[in-house]
Amino acid sequence: MCGAFILFLVLVAVFADPLSHLIGWGPTQQDRATGTTADGLPVGPGRIHLLGADQLGRDVLVRLIYGARVSLVVGVSAAIAAVLIGVIIGLCAGFLGPAVDSVLARLMDVVLAFPFLLFAIALVTVVGPSELLEIAVIAFFSWAAVGRIVRGQTLAIREREYVEAARSLGAGNLRIMVVDVLPNLIAPVLVYVTLLIPISIVFEATLSFLGVGIIPPTPSWGNMLDDAQQGGLYQVAWWFLTFPAAALVLTTLAFNLLGDSVRDALDPRTERLFAK
């Protein structure tokens, strides 16, 4: 069921343009005439705006659809980037001996000890927000947890006799890492990817909510919720809070369920460190 929901979400995100065309509103199109009431308040769900409009008279449904695109693109690419970096660095730390290990392990400690949300905010204010930067920031602060686990597993695999056998055949470090160690990591890595996606989606929404993620006219679930919070607007326009919040919660829930089933299928005993 969670798979079906995710598939639905992907389809919605891919066909956002034709869908919005079908609904009849653009993602940033302001409907001053029918979207807001005479005293400037947004109108609720109805015939013209199926899920209501926001404070500028923009259609909530269309913005939700485009928000799905942002969440998926940022969430999935950040998760994949984080796992790639984590696997490479964790593999090197675990395999290339104590000197490399102590440097890389310290690096992971630094990243993990960093108040990352604060750092993300600082970086974005200095560099200026963009989708790419957001992906980079999320990936940068997520890889260390993966790296730590991959390092632990690599340290254990490194002592196996088949690694020694490969050495005795004359295999170099790179070949042993790719051919003998990496295949053992595929199962946990798959699990981490599926668990990191919801974490990255929430991370993205949080950054956008704090105003340092997706730049405002472009809709994202996070900045829609920020709009809703501004001036207590959600108190008079419940649809403005409810729909983006529901979209966000259902999406993370679906990915969490998917991650759980992937974990159960592949390795029931994987340590669970990414539960948030």
Place this chain on the structure above:
Amino acid sequence: MLRFLIRRTLTGLLVIWLISVVVFAIFFIAPPNVAFLLLGKFQASNQQLVEQVTAQLGLNKPIPVQYWNFLVRLLHGNLGYSYYSHEAVTTLIGRALPVTASLAIGAAIIWVVSGVLIGVLSATHPRSIRDRLATLFALTGLSFPTFVLGLILLFFLFYKLHLAGIDWFPGSGYVPLTQDPWQWFLHLILPWITLAVASMAVYVRLARGQMLEVLGDDYIRTARAKGLSETRVTFRHALRAALVPIVTQFGIDVATLLGGAIVTEQVFGLNGLGALSVSSVVNQDEPVIIAIVLLAAVFVVIANILVDILYAVLDPRVRLE
């Protein structure tokens, strides 16, 4: 033990030092216009004044010298002055810290105690309705971003109750514990829940999984065979063994606490470290940001050392070496 403490303290200091370099480097890459921030729009056009201020702060010196001076001041406990409000950074932090500490400690107590309790109770009756409800709660809680939960709590427990004429929970603000403990509690209860739920969900799952595993072990059967009560077996014998991964998780969570506090304080209008850090980032208030980042790093490092010591207490096989 002593050897362990010394080594961990040294590596912890190394981590903190590296973080200070990184933060410093960011402001080196994109330095704020400090003179402008300090002098305001009108005086900033006065070139002489600008140069005077720059020289006073040592900002005209080479970066390594600036960093060295910063380190020396830091070791004397002097964190500098805010570029924005001109107050001492220690004063600003001293004002914000109690708010964040109240928020974080209260939330941590809620999530650890109730998370572990729910997890244990659901593990003792696997596949019962109780267990299923706990699992459902855990998965849902896990999927709620902190700020969404905060907004929903505000909407229902503050705004809707307020409309109904019931003002149990204040919508924002902070009252110091020393001033009025009851109001302190009322103002913090929604933020506590907001910050605690996601972590609580993790602990429910972790505690349940660990307990299920431990309860199947031989020594638990032995304890039961000896005629110990089920409560004693569960909490004295099994829980102790199940606590080790929970403690690990706590060490990880401490690192994310400031992030959670930023969001929670933003939603509930609390003037803690989170709010202070966001406003100083927006105002490019470099001394304040550096101080908060370092404070958070120190906190994480200390927490991780405590977690390692706790390991040894819980598991006699662990030697601190």
Place this chain on the structure above:
Amino acid sequence: MTALPHGTSPAAAAAAAAADEDDALLTLDDVVKHFPIRRGIVIKSEVGQVRAVDGVSLTVRRGETLGLVGETGCGKSTLARCMTRLYPLTSGRITFDGHDISRLSPRAMRPYRRQMQMIFQDPYGSLNPHRRIGSIIGDPFAIHGVADGPERKRKVQELMELVGLNPEHFNRFPSDFSGGQRQRIGVARALALRPKLIVCDEPVSALDVSIQAQIINLLQTLQSELGLTYVFIAHDLSVVEHVSDRVAVMYLGKVVEIAERAALYSTPRHPYTAALLSAASVADPDRAAVRQRIVLHGDVPSPIDPPSGCRFHPRCPKAQEICGRVQPDLVPVLADPPKHVTACHFPMADGEKLGPAPAEPADAHPPGIGMR
């Protein structure tokens, strides 16, 4: 010993080796491997060493099987990994086929890796469970860039047939095979590049007795067909007796006796060898009935702080004062031929029975020599 002086050209070395009637393939000269024990807070200082291999000299001749026996922890597996340069040496020299390989970098070692291979003890641990056996056996070809694509597959299948595996099972995983079959996979992998030397590190210790015979017979057949040289490590004396031409006995990082198989088993000179032989299981009931077991007292001392002089002296029934002071040389004793060398001040005469061990209460049950 055929230790070659530094700087000899390969041609001269080959000539020297050829001139040597023993025809040495591998020569170890005072090989030492110490593992440092480090402690420290930031800067680690060395507080001690595990002297796993402590000055071993021996020669492996072309086409022979050299057995290497000793108790668990005597350093024989470490020695095997030093021979194949899986471990860097602490000191000493290794000459392989006339070339000094003791200080070669991993890169410079590569051409020699084609000529010396290892078979490992654990047929489960030495095969990567996530890879198909075709690719495991094909590893040597891939690493040394020898054969590719269909040619590699053909060679791998030939190897599988050679070691008695069904070549159709190319695509299976190690978990689909039994312990004995897995060890055949390990043998096939070691044979792939037609090495000159194979170091077998307890190749049958992890197998059932019935399977052990199959693997040993396979190794012997391959030796005569392919002209291989083996170093065969085991703690089972009867297995070593079955396969070896010569046998070296190790105790606490040192070789205490080397001899031709028949000489070692009939007239052991070192008291430790005698004790080992007396403790070994004997298949022949007549021999079993007449033999007298010698039970050694005390535990094997720690290789971190080995005894002075002869390392066996605290447990040796024949030990005298000099044994604790002077380390005996590995030389021919009691008119033995030069091929039979022993490191003992008081070697056993022909037919001598080893007396009871030094003063220990008779009713105590100290651990004897643990021979399985």
